[in-house]
Amino acid sequence: MTDTRVDTMVRPQGAVVLDGVHKTYDRGAVPVHALRGVSLSLPAGELVVVLGPSGSGKTTLLNVIGGIDSPTDGSIRVDGEDIGRYDEHRLTEYRRRTVGFVFQFFNLVPTLTALENVALIAELTGGAGNARRMLEQVGLEDRLDHFPAALSGGEQQRVAVARALSKRPRLLLCDEPTGALDLETGRSVLGLLRQLNREEGLTTILVTHNSAIAAMADRVVRMRSGELVSSEPVESPIDADEVSW
């Protein structure tokens, strides 16, 4: 079943509504249609898993919601704010106050400690978050002064999560957050994301090719060839530590 209703109600705390969103890349002679008329409504506060094979457009979907790419056509409203027509400057401001990113390969600054990586974002974006508290929240109170090279993959990803949260965003966007991690570590990171989603009411969108993760989501969105296949709520999401792949 496909949810194609366009939800026009403005919802606080990270409600996302896409209406007829297209994204086309010009790659030489043949254009690449990464998104083909995607219309989607994501209620605030949900943990959404976006599934799809490679080239389905799931990452592009995340990118346009996160403001690091712009749609070719259509509208994207986040809490009623239409970001689809923003120029680069306004997109920067949007990301600054609204969005936190977590990437597959962590993308931490290798020359700063865990605490400094989180503090850097708070400092540069005027975020109100306390870096130490953020890291305590993700269970790294004993690793504050460690550099990324001295942290495990899971710990680095936790630092990335804390960094994303340091700005108190309304959206937490995660691109393959467990892609570089083993099963146990991946579960613990997923558990952290679920915990933060529930405690903070933070809309969390998680892109993955790993269908096993979908079972813990509040909603699963499926993409194929740039088109929305389905957007369905999950009746009984499982705990992260029950996820297995």
Place this chain on the structure above:
Amino acid sequence: MNLWLRKALRDVGRRRGQFAAVVVTTFLGVALFGASFDAYRNLLVSYDTLFQRTHFADLTVSGGDLTSYVKGARQLQGVEAVTTRTVIESYARVGDHRFIVRLVGLPPERQPAVDQVIVLRGSYLDPQRSTGVLLEQHLADYYHLGPGDTLDVRTPFGWTSLPVLGVAASPEYLWPARSRQDVLTLPQDFGVLFAPQAPLQLMAAGGGREALATIAPGADRAAVLTGLEALARDAGATSITTRADQPSNAALHEDIAGFGEMALMFPILFLGAAAFTAFVIISRLVHSQRSLIGSLRANGVRRRAILLHHLALGLVPAAVGGLLGALAGEGLAIVISRLYTGALAIPITVIHPHPLVAATGLAMALFTVALAALAPALDAARVAPAEAMRGVQPPRRGHASALERLFPVFGRLPASAKLILRGAVRNPGRSVTTMAGVVLALVLVMVSLGMLDTTRLLLEQQFGRVQREDAQVYLSGTANANLEQRVGAVDGVAAVESALQTKAVVRAGSSSYATALTAFHPDTSMHGFLDAHGKSRGLPTHGVLLGHALEHKLGLAVGDPVEIDLPALHDTLETTVAGFVDEPLGTFVYASLPLALDGRGAGSAATTAAPNMLFVRYASGVERSALRHRLEGVAGVVAVIDARSLKVAADQLMGLFYVFVGAMLVFGAALAFALIFSTMTVTISERTAELASLRAAGVRQAQIARIVSGENLVLVLLGLVPGLVIAYLTAATFMGSFSNDMFRFDLHVAPLTWVVAVAAVVAAALASQLPALRNVARMDLASAVRERGQ
């Protein structure tokens, strides 16, 4: 096309800007090396050709028993020819302008066996025209004189018009220096003409005799020269001058020695920059392609092939830059050689292409860059196939900066400041390269600006503190109180002093040095005497002051006894060294008039020695040319030389100097730009994911730019301290290499120069990061955030 070659070309193409930096720096290094070295060789060969053609004397001797010297010299094995001639000085007049003229005797029937001239216009001397003369070309050109004109010369019969038969160039006056002490003479103050020997000999009344000798080709030059010098000393010669020490030759060689020094300096600077750049680029390339290299190794590609491929990545741009530079260098050398000989009116210009020089430049470029590329190429060849295929990047350890470790207070800096401090040194090799760019650029800038400052100070010291007279007045007789009074009464004259100036030979043991003695009033205001520290001192009543160079040349110290021969007075002054003076131009002897006139050797016969010239200071604001004419109208005054004319001429020539300095500033900035551009570009490409993540988090582009610029600036500032020290030492060594008894080029760097040098390099560094910052601004965030961080 070979696939390795295709890959190499594509790798280079994707990093066009960085490899272009290697091409440009290599090009500049090879081109400037070729241009300097070839110009140097062309000029040396031009001189040698001229000297051979004119049979330039290997040794010139005057004073003592010349007849006995000539007899012995002609019998010495290895001597090709020995001739004698008369050389005297008098005064000449063109219109109402008077100047000192040197008359050199030549046989009118044919050119002499030694020291011939090249007739440029008109004809050689004519035995039928006993008063016809040849003008040395600089004199002729300045006064626009030629065959058919006349020149008034003061003879024992008064002013005599001599017909000009021709204009000639002489190997002795390519640089028309009056003496080794008076190298910077102007044509309006001093000229040379060649006159028939016989009447000149009469005019000299037996004085002014010289013997000239040449050494046969193929003879042992050093041995023959030693033999001739020994003969001269035995004959009691007062002046023995080798070809190397001949004033014109010495000055020219000092001048072109600069080309030789630049031929060494330029390749070191620019090829060094090319090497650093190549090292950075290829290291980064290897790092980013580890997986690919591992795949190739896993599929059986040999280490050797990988090594050679990565070496080629350095050698190809070096070869391109080197080839272009070699061609450009050859062309530039021709231009420089022609310009130089044209500017100095040297009649023979020999230009030979020197393929070996071009090949050497190219080889230096290839060798230097190959050496730099070797380390990363070996690193590539050693990549373990399995590890690289898993895409595992070597962990980059983080740590606090040295500043934070040394001073814990820096640990309290905000995270963005720590990012800057630590980011600047996260890759030691690249940090060193950036700093090297700063150092090399500073060397280039400081050497050229230092030359400018030193020359300016030299002129200011010489004409501000040392030479305090406005004019030197030459007399038909001696200076006496009456003449002094009459000169002092001329409108515009503020002060006048009599003085004695005569040729002198300073002897200490078996060593001697030919110079000039000037004796002033004990409390003279016409000359400043500066010690080695630049402090003024007075003229001693006992003993003489010697030029600083004589301390080492003759091994003298204060208090040592010294003999000073005064050949024109046929006398010797036996005295002591009262001190040494440090003067920018020349090495002279100074004494008080009472000492010079009365304090001569115990065996002195009474002589008629007396002050023979006047030093004059003008009132301020006076019109100098008009005053000069008024002074020349005083009975007893033969010629007035404006002591400031050289400063005026030098100030006018400074314009050319500024062009040279400007060119060096541009080269220095280009050097810094090329190196820092490469390191910045590589650094940014390595941190794409990290910087994109910050942008994705909402960090503004301006904030990223400040962080990146801050890291760059930290390295530039770190490079400034050693850079300024190294640059200063290099400049001091460079300038010191030109210091001798003729000039004293102690490096002086004006305070503003330090600022300009730093500003130029910092500006170049900031400009060099603009392309990298533009890349950051244009980054495709969506794809950049998905890259593996490094």
